[in-house]
Amino acid sequence: MGRLMTLIIDCHGHFTTEPQYHHDYRKAQVAFAEGKGARPEYPGIPNEELSEIIAANQLKMQQERGSDVTIISPRASGMGHHVGDADVAGEWARVSNDNIKRIFDMYPENFAGVCQLPQTVEGDLAPVIAELERCVDEGFVGCNLNPDPSGGKWSAPPIYDPWWDPLWQAMVRLDVPAMIHVSGSCERCLHTTGAHYINGDTAVFMQLIQGDLFERHPDLRLIIPHGGGAAPYHWGRYRGLSMMLGKPTLAEHLMGNLYFDTCVYHQAGIETLFKVVDRKNILFGSELLGAVKATDPETGHPFDDTKRYIDKLPLDEATRHAVFEGNARRVYPKLDARLKSQDR
Amino acid sequence: MGRLMTLIIDCHGHFTTEPQYHHDYRKAQVAFAEGKGARPEYPGIPNEELSEIIAANQLKMQQERGSDVTIISPRASGMGHHVGDADVAGEWARVSNDNIKRIFDMYPENFAGVCQLPQTVEGDLAPVIAELERCVDEGFVGCNLNPDPSGGKWSAPPIYDPWWDPLWQAMVRLDVPAMIHVSGSCERCLHTTGAHYINGDTAVFMQLIQGDLFERHPDLRLIIPHGGGAAPYHWGRYRGLSMMLGKPTLAEHLMGNLYFDTCVYHQAGIETLFKVVDRKNILFGSELLGAVKATDPETGHPFDDTKRYIDKLPLDEATRHAVFEGNARRVYPKLDARLKSQDR
Numbered sequence: 001m002g003r004l005m006t007l008i009i010d011c012h013g014h015f016t017t018e019p020q021y022h023h024d025y026r027k028a029q030v031a032f033a034e035g036k037g038a039r040p041e042y043p044g045i046p047n048e049e050l051s052e053i054i055a056a057n058q059l060k061m062q063q064e065r066g067s068d069v070t071i072i073s074p075r076a077s078g079m080g081h082h083v084g085d086a087d088v089a090g091e092w093a094r095v096s097n098d099n100i101k102r103i104f105d106m107y108p109e110n111f112a113g114v115c116q117l118p119q120t121v122e123g124d125l126a127p128v129i130a131e132l133e134r135c136v137d138e139g140f141v142g143c144n145l146n147p148d149p150s151g152g153k154w155s156a157p158p159i160y161d162p163w164w165d166p167l168w169q170a171m172v173r174l175d176v177p178a179m180i181h182v183s184g185s186c187e188r189c190l191h192t193t194g195a196h197y198i199n200g201d202t203a204v205f206m207q208l209i210q211g212d213l214f215e216r217h218p219d220l221r222l223i224i225p226h227g228g229g230a231a232p233y234h235w236g237r238y239r240g241l242s243m244m245l246g247k248p249t250l251a252e253h254l255m256g257n258l259y260f261d262t263c264v265y266h267q268a269g270i271e272t273l274f275k276v277v278d279r280k281n282i283l284f285g286s287e288l289l290g291a292v293k294a295t296d297p298e299t300g301h302p303f304d305d306t307k308r309y310i311d312k313l314p315l316d317e318a319t320r321h322a323v324f325e326g327n328a329r330r331v332y333p334k335l336d337a338r339l340k341s342q343d344r
Numbered sequence: 345m346g347r348l349m350t351l352i353i354d355c356h357g358h359f360t361t362e363p364q365y366h367h368d369y370r371k372a373q374v375a376f377a378e379g380k381g382a383r384p385e386y387p388g389i390p391n392e393e394l395s396e397i398i399a400a401n402q403l404k405m406q407q408e409r410g411s412d413v414t415i416i417s418p419r420a421s422g423m424g425h426h427v428g429d430a431d432v433a434g435e436w437a438r439v440s441n442d443n444i445k446r447i448f449d450m451y452p453e454n455f456a457g458v459c460q461l462p463q464t465v466e467g468d469l470a471p472v473i474a475e476l477e478r479c480v481d482e483g484f485v486g487c488n489l490n491p492d493p494s495g496g497k498w499s500a501p502p503i504y505d506p507w508w509d510p511l512w513q514a515m516v517r518l519d520v521p522a523m524i525h526v527s528g529s530c531e532r533c534l535h536t537t538g539a540h541y542i543n544g545d546t547a548v549f550m551q552l553i554q555g556d557l558f559e560r561h562p563d564l565r566l567i568i569p570h571g572g573g574a575a576p577y578h579w580g581r582y583r584g585l586s587m588m589l590g591k592p593t594l595a596e597h598l599m600g601n602l603y604f605d606t607c608v609y610h611q612a613g614i615e616t617l618f619k620v621v622d623r624k625n626i627l628f629g630s631e632l633l634g635a636v637k638a639t640d641p642e643t644g645h646p647f648d649d650t651k652r653y654i655d656k657l658p659l660d661e662a663t664r665h666a667v668f669e670g671n672a673r674r675v676y677p678k679l680d681a682r683l684k685s686q687d688r
Binding site for chain 2: 148152153157188191193195202207210227229233236240241244264269271275296
């Protein structure tokens with residue numbers, strides 16, 4: 001038997017190379033939401049420009065770094081669910097998601113899409129579910145769910161609260177997973193990508209321990225990005241706290257439904273992740289192009305070129321296949337179907 | 345040359361075995377602060393009872409686990425800086441600190457003291473500094489500083505803000521360090537010991553990257569507990585973010601003044617900490633008796649018996665000595681003086 005052919009699927013990519021007029025539109029929209037200006041109209045990114053932006057950035061880096069497919073979603077820090085009402089959030093999600101759809105339609109072999117949800121602090125889930133349905137209908141394979149639409153104030157109920165159930169039911173019905181991903185921080189004390197992101201991951205992991213979300217929704221699948229926040233480093237703490245709360249083991253309670261990506265930007269961190277977390281729960285991801293765009297002077301390679309760290313681990317072929325391809329196909333069945341329709 | 349004799353100094357212990365009437369007093373004090381009752385009087389813990397409680401718990405576990413000296417402070421989750429005004433916070437800190445002083449006076453070879461500060465959401469630092477001065481005068485060797493007296497709302501300025509300067513100046517003048525330690529969470533989404541503690545550590549680490557605190561206060565020493573929150577696991581992320589912010593390396597910018605304890609409750613986590621962080625920045629700690637009071641069924645030992653994990657590492661004698669004793673003497677000069685006065 002030869003080596004298994006493995007597709008390299010990056011589950012965590014963002015469209016973070018938007019042209020300036022896209023940001024200008026959002027700025028005007030935020031002003032409108034704050035009663036400070038007229039409602040702007042989205043200018044749209046011409047086909048040729050969008051295609052060139054992707055070719056020069058995400059696609060180029062995909063090829064340089066040796067991955068095959070990137071699951072791409074709108075800029076996470078830009079979702080800004082704390083801004084405006086359902087109307088504004090809905091329009092912002094729609095134009096952002098439409099760009100993603102155009103990207104995965106332009107480069108169908110290189111990208112699959114994950115959508116932004118029009119969440120608000122106010123919190124009505126009906127328009128959120130409607131946008132999810134629209135996007136799945138358009139070919140998206142999952143969504144990004146913000147557990148804290150208030151941007152650091154944690155004003156929404158914890159994700160084990162039945163308040164969220166209609167959304168989980170829609171996700172299960174549509175057979176799509178969610179990546180749990182906060183957006184920009186509104187708190188001066190909480191740096192967006194250095195504190196709020198990682199803290200959001202950690203907070204949700206603990207919420208999942210406290211609750212019974214997967215007992216109530218056994219077919220739900222969630223991904224906690226950034227290597228699971230602080231969870232793998234503090235795995236013993238979480239195992240102990242689970243026992244103190246009278247919960248089943250993490251393996252029984254959570255790890256049938258919960259996945260971590262590999263957005264951890266150094267060798268020792270990736271080693272911890274693989275030492276602590278079962279291979280069936282790890283999905284390759286790099287945030288491309290994401291939070292940390294710098295080259296590590298110690299290695300000469302970009303911090304977020306996470307495939308290099310994984311390639312250095314002494315993984316058996318089955319583990320490598322699971323982390324780079326198999327798990328993603330299982331967690332995102334619509335991605336699997338899309339790949340199969342391409343004879344991959 | 346034989347082995348260096350090494351004292352085992354645990355930098356992170358709490359008096360978490362208070363009698364019920366201590367908790368009842370606090371409950372009445374909180375009610376008073378909320379305008380719901382009369383001002384209670386602290387009942388005091390009789391000498392014999394306090395001595396027995398410590399002998400049966402902290403001292404017993406110290407001996408069982410093979411440590412020599414524990415730096416003990418009041419229960420961290422009980423500090424409750426979000427409750428009441430400076431008057432209430434001051435009284436609560438005083439009675440809590442007085443218990444700690446009695447413990448380290450009763451068992452001078454086994455304990456040293458770290459004090460609780462009477463911080464408030466309102467934030468006046470004058471009474472905080474006064475209580476710190478009183479405690480250092482009474483023989484305390486450091487303090488616990490809450491970077492978020494609001495209990496999850498992060499309403500205080502980030503710790504690099506000059507607003508905090510009078511406190512840093514007092515600490516430098518008194519030659520005592522602070523352990524950065526949040527208290528109980530007021531947010532339903534943020535579990536106190538599973539999310540708020542770790543997130544507080546992570547948030548402050550990122551604040552330190554953003555600011556220039558140690559450039560402005562070169563003699564200040566801070567300890568981030570719980571193994572540095574998520575920082576060591578995400579060391580590459582923080583190195584990259586530092587570069588993007590145009591800051592010096594972590595080693596230059598922070599690690600001359602910043603220390604992490606070893607309150608990480610599994611072997612793989614401790615290994616990460618020692619792989620990533622220089623030995624001069626690691627202080628042995630166990631939270632005894634702390635957040636996780638359970639026995640790991642996989643090892644048959646308590647999760648928080650962190651000395652076992654360290655003992656399993658292939659450390660050279662100089663590293664072992666630094667982590668268990670030398671660093672603590674350097675970071676807490678008043679502990680060093682206390683030990684020397686005991687011919688240790």
